[in-house]
Amino acid sequence: MGLLDKIKNGLTKTREQILTRIEWIFQGKPIDEDAFEELEEALILADTGIETSQLLMERLKERWKRGHIKTTEDIKTCMAEELEKILKPVEVPLDVNSIKPFVILTLGVNGVGKTTTIAKMAKIFLDSGKTVLLGACDTFRAAAIEQLEVWAKRLNIDIIKHKEGSDPAAVAYDAIKASVARGIDVVILDTAGRLHTKTNLMEEMKKIKRVISKEIHNAPHETLLVVDATNGQNAIVQAKTFNDALGVTGIVITKLDGTAKGGFILPIAHILKLPIRYIGVGEKFDDLIPFTAGYFSRAMLEGN
Ligand SMILES: Nc1nc2c(ncn2[C@@H]2O[C@H](COP(=O)(O)OP(=O)(O)OP(=O)(O)O)[C@@H](O)[C@H]2O)c(=O)[nH]1
Ligand SMILES: [Mg+2]
Numbered sequence: 520m521g522l523l524d525k526i527k528n529g530l531t532k533t534r535e536q537i538l539t540r541i542e543w544i545f546q547g548k549p550i551d552e553d554a555f556e557e558l559e560e561a562l563i564l565a566d567t568g569i570e571t572s573q574l575l576m577e578r579l580k581e582r583w584k585r586g587h588i589k590t591t592e593d594i595k596t597c598m599a600e601e602l603e604k605i606l607k608p609v610e611v612p613l614d615v616n617s618i619k620p621f622v623i624l625t626l627g628v629n630g631v632g633k634t635t636t637i638a639k640m641a642k643i644f645l646d647s648g649k650t651v652l653l654g655a656c657d658t659f660r661a662a663a664i665e666q667l668e669v670w671a672k673r674l675n676i677d678i679i680k681h682k683e684g685s686d687p688a689a690v691a692y693d694a695i696k697a698s699v700a701r702g703i704d705v706v707i708l709d710t711a712g713r714l715h716t717k718t719n720l721m722e723e724m725k726k727i728k729r730v731i732s733k734e735i736h737n738a739p740h741e742t743l744l745v746v747d748a749t750n751g752q753n754a755i756v757q758a759k760t761f762n763d764a765l766g767v768t769g770i771v772i773t774k775l776d777g778t779a780k781g782g783f784i785l786p787i788a789h790i791l792k793l794p795i796r797y798i799g800v801g802e803k804f805d806d807l808i809p810f811t812a813g814y815f816s817r818a819m820l821e822g823n
Pocket of ligand 2: 633634635657663709710712
């Protein structure tokens with residue numbers, strides 16, 4: 520399956536909801552201001568956010584007034600084009616080539632898909648010829664360390680771990696030391712899924728960052744936040760909180776395959792303006808895909 524088809528497949532629920540709405544709103548009626556208003560409401564329901572939905576509709580109405588939109592097909596095409604314009608600025612691929620070791624600190628609340636995403640990213644880097652080391656900084660529960668170990672075994676790469684309950688920053692320190700000593704290209708640190716509302720846990724993440732930056736100037740080179748698409752608007756709140764506390768440099772959006780809330784990517788792009796590095800559309804290794812605005816927009820609006 521090609522990348523576009525994979526994304527289309529993953530975005531089926533979101534797309535179906537939007538397309539059904541478009542058909543329903545515009546079917547058998549002339550296209551008028553009221554119809555655009557209804558479409559705006561439908562977008563808000565698809566977690567596109569009020570501000571972003573308004574912007575999108577303004578742009579669509581402008582194009583309608585200029586005579587670009589005469590059919591529902593025109594609406595889909597123009598909407599995909601406007602979506603792409605909003606998403607384009609956050610299409611910034613993660614480049615791990617310039618620095619060695621390139622340190623990635625992975626963050627996110629409970630169960631969003633951090634550990635799985637780390638394994639998928641490791642596979643992408645390995646496939647491009649890099650050496651990869653994992654750091655098990657989620658010491659919150661023993662199962663978390665074991666889970667990362669299972670992935671490392673499957674990928675045939677090393678993992679740095681301590682015992683359950685030990686200091687996550689100490690694991691990070693050892694992982695950095697080991698990656699320098701072993702000449703590793705990319706080191707990826709897993710962290711505990713913590714509630715962002717508990718300040719002491721944010722402090723723990725800050726401590727990890729401090730320890731890393733003392734060992735390698737400018738590290739972590741990527742502070743990567745993982746958010747779960749099924750959380751919709753709540754994922755945006757998480758992104759704001761993590762960004763304010765820790766300075767997020769990139770986002771991965773997981774579980775787009777399980778939700779009709781894919782529209783929440785728009786406020787992430789338009790309001791938070793954080794680079795979207797990858798999107799997750801399933802549980803398998805090759806279900807993590809580099810984000811591109813063009814493919815994503817087409818997958819949201821183009822039928823199969
Ligand atoms: N459908 C789907 N499932 C996913 C995706 N990414 C991760 N998952 C699943 O989400 C569940 C949680 O993933 P983990 O990687 O353990 O999440 P985590 O953030 O590390 O969780 P904690 O360590 O408990 O905080 C697993 O069952 C994954 O297979 C995705 O893109 N699509
Ligand atoms: Mg985990």
